[in-house]
Amino acid sequence: MDLSAGVWESLRRVRERSPLVHNITNYVVMNNTANALLAVGASPAMVHAREEVADFAAISQALVVNIGTLSSHWVEGMHLAIQSARRSQVPWVLDPVGAGATRYRTTTAAELARQAPAVIRGNASEVLAVAGEAEATRGVDSTQSSEDSLEAARRLASSLGTVVAVTGRTDFITDGSRVVAVENGHPLMPRVTGMGCTASALVGAFLAVEPDAVLAAAQALTVLGIAGELAAEHSKGPGSLQLHLLDALYMLDEVTVRARARVR
Template identity: 65%
Template sequence: MIDDIWNCLRRVREAAPLVHNITNFVVMNNTANALLAAGASPVMAHAPEEVEDFVAISGALVVNIGTLSSDWIAAMRLAALKAGAAGKPWVLDPVGVGATAFRSATAAVLVEIGPTVVRGNASEILALADAATEATRGVDSTVSSDLSLEAARRIAAVTGGVVAVTGATDYVTDGRDVHALRNGDAMMGRVTGLGCSASALVGAFLAVEPDPLLATTAALAVFGVAGEIAAENAPGPGTLQLRLYDTLYALDRQALQSRLRLD
């Protein structure tokens, strides 16, 4: 599968797809930089008056519910409906779902529209599937990714798409097949918004690869390997974040092949 993953990254770099992000205030700069470093072209636009136009010219849409307001929810819904009508792939990142009724209701509305991919941590995926054993604590996962795999399968069955659960092990499933990725570094959890950046990268790969299971697996493989390399000898999370951009920019096939741990 290494050839497929490498070819996905190569096509992102060659095509520089436009990825439309309706994302949260906390991560906009980080997410845009991660997309640029990987070779994609980001746009951050959330006004209801223009999101449909941006979806129309983009290769993919990424919807992240990290910082919600009524206007943004309206924009997310418009953009997702437009993506579905136009046959454009779109990613839902249900940040903090389960923490409040408002957030959970928003995620439920968006799931009904049918995202191509849902990417979240274990607690978010459990909450989204109405199978949480404990409340979501903000945007941090309180359970391991292993425990939410069955919930991920159920969401995939409902949406007809792919669900990715990220954590110490990343799981990607379409409800039938499951890919397990064991790359990355624990220090990545000390940098705000890296999960959001991973979701955005999934959007970039969806823009060039029609198979959402492959696109999602490839994006998370690249992100995990890059994070692992960036963390080596990094004295702290600030250095890791900067090195991550450099590593995404320079990552080659040899490094990807030698480090990838995929089942």
């Protein structure tokens, strides 16, 4: 299978269809993720109120739930949105930000993970925590490599019947049997806050046009990785990387995607 061709075809469909991606995400990254979704051609919505999340999830093409800045009201809204998405057969993504750091955060992530997300996207420490195989993390940063958590990711995907995407120097996406590795990206990217959250948002956009969740997650991560590489070529540091990343996402073309995609 030519995975790089699939990356381009899904990006082209995102641009053609402009899927509505409903995000319940954290205060830190709302602007970043909304602009990244716009740059790839999707239509972002940051909708959190308990009174409307169910209605909004039902009219969206994907839902992304990010637990970065938790509160009891937000968690209630997350559950309502997920229930609505599942009734409407809208695929949804869980980003268990900082799972393992506190009991409340870890418990919330585990509860949400049991509600049939199409994809769980996290760093190695977060995935290990959701899988019940890690005691603690250092805030929202990973203390493990993606390779260290691959087997735990496979077990978690199999037990929940979902796809788990572990991001790091190499990204691994698995449904418990298949494993796809994405080797695109740049060391400067983790210096920008919310890059993982942006990855989860893009996974939502690609799920809206690609029903195979393994492929959708791999394609989204490949696109972000390529854009990060291109942005880094023109950046002096993390501040300018943010600007160039949006331009790179917007300007990606078929020749560039096929030439630079490192997905296997």
